[in-house]
Amino acid sequence: GDSVTQMEGPVTLSEEAFLTINCTYTATGYPSLFWYVQYPGEGLQLLLKATKADDKGSNKGFEATYRKETTSFHLEKGSVQVSDSAVYFCALINTGGFKTIFGAGTRLFVKA
Amino acid sequence: DADVTQTPRNRITKTGKRIMLECSQTKGHDRMYWYRQDPGLGLRLIYYSFDVKDINKGEISDGYSVSRQAQAKFSLSLESAIPNQTALYFCATSDTSPGTSSGANVLTFGAGSRLTVL
Numbered sequence: 167g168d169s170v171t172q173m174e175g176p177v178t179l180s181e182e183a184f185l186t187i188n189c190t191y192t193a194t195g196y197p198s199l200f201w202y203v204q205y206p207g208e209g210l211q212l213l214l215k216a217t218k219a220d221d222k223g224s225n226k227g228f229e230a231t232y233r234k235e236t237t238s239f240h241l242e243k244g245s246v247q248v249s250d251s252a253v254y255f256c257a258l259i260n261t262g263g264f265k266t267i268f269g270a271g272t273r274l275f276v277k278a
Numbered sequence: 279d280a281d282v283t284q285t286p287r288n289r290i291t292k293t294g295k296r297i298m299l300e301c302s303q304t305k306g307h308d309r310m311y312w313y314r315q316d317p318g319l320g321l322r323l324i325y326y327s328f329d330v331k332d333i334n335k336g337e338i339s340d341g342y343s344v345s346r347q348a349q350a351k352f353s354l355s356l357e358s359a360i361p362n363q364t365a366l367y368f369c370a371t372s373d374t375s376p377g378t379s380s381g382a383n384v385l386t387f388g389a390g391s392r393l394t395v396l
Contacts, residue, residue: 170320200384202385208390209370209388209390210370210387211387255320255321264326264383265326265336266383268321269320270320271318271320
């Protein structure tokens, strides 16, 4: 079945460092891909999405490109801030599907 | 007010007790979901509902039941709570119909209900 694998955390970075969180997926057909973020004490919220191959999703300085040839959707940010400390979830849903499949989540700590 | 409201936010109970977690939404979405979050496991789907008359089991429905009282309300019950049901529970909504080719099915989440079963 469909699945999402993302790098284990926690990831600890200093402020202004470059961030990459790897995400790969297994799916039949042509899924839509997402990154959700969960700040402490809150529910998940959509960070960005991409619906077809080579699309780039971006929001709040974060970017991810839908790479069908490598089945990947890695999250990147050029300069992280303390306020980016959160848990990041990669997810997919297949065309015509109704069930969002989540990765295990990667916790990010950013030190001042 | 939040788009998706969950109550209670925190609950501690004992083994064997019946527990109900409630969810209400003001998004006007047809679809509602209950997920469970455990450390290192991500989110797992318990139940989902496409409308008031449509209830479906997710991947981990054993030990849980749900009720869709209205389009805006979807409650999750644990008939006889056990310690391994200790987790963070999330309600979510979405509005994309099945089979659509118009794009992604974005979920809107509540803030979560933390349940501890002793």
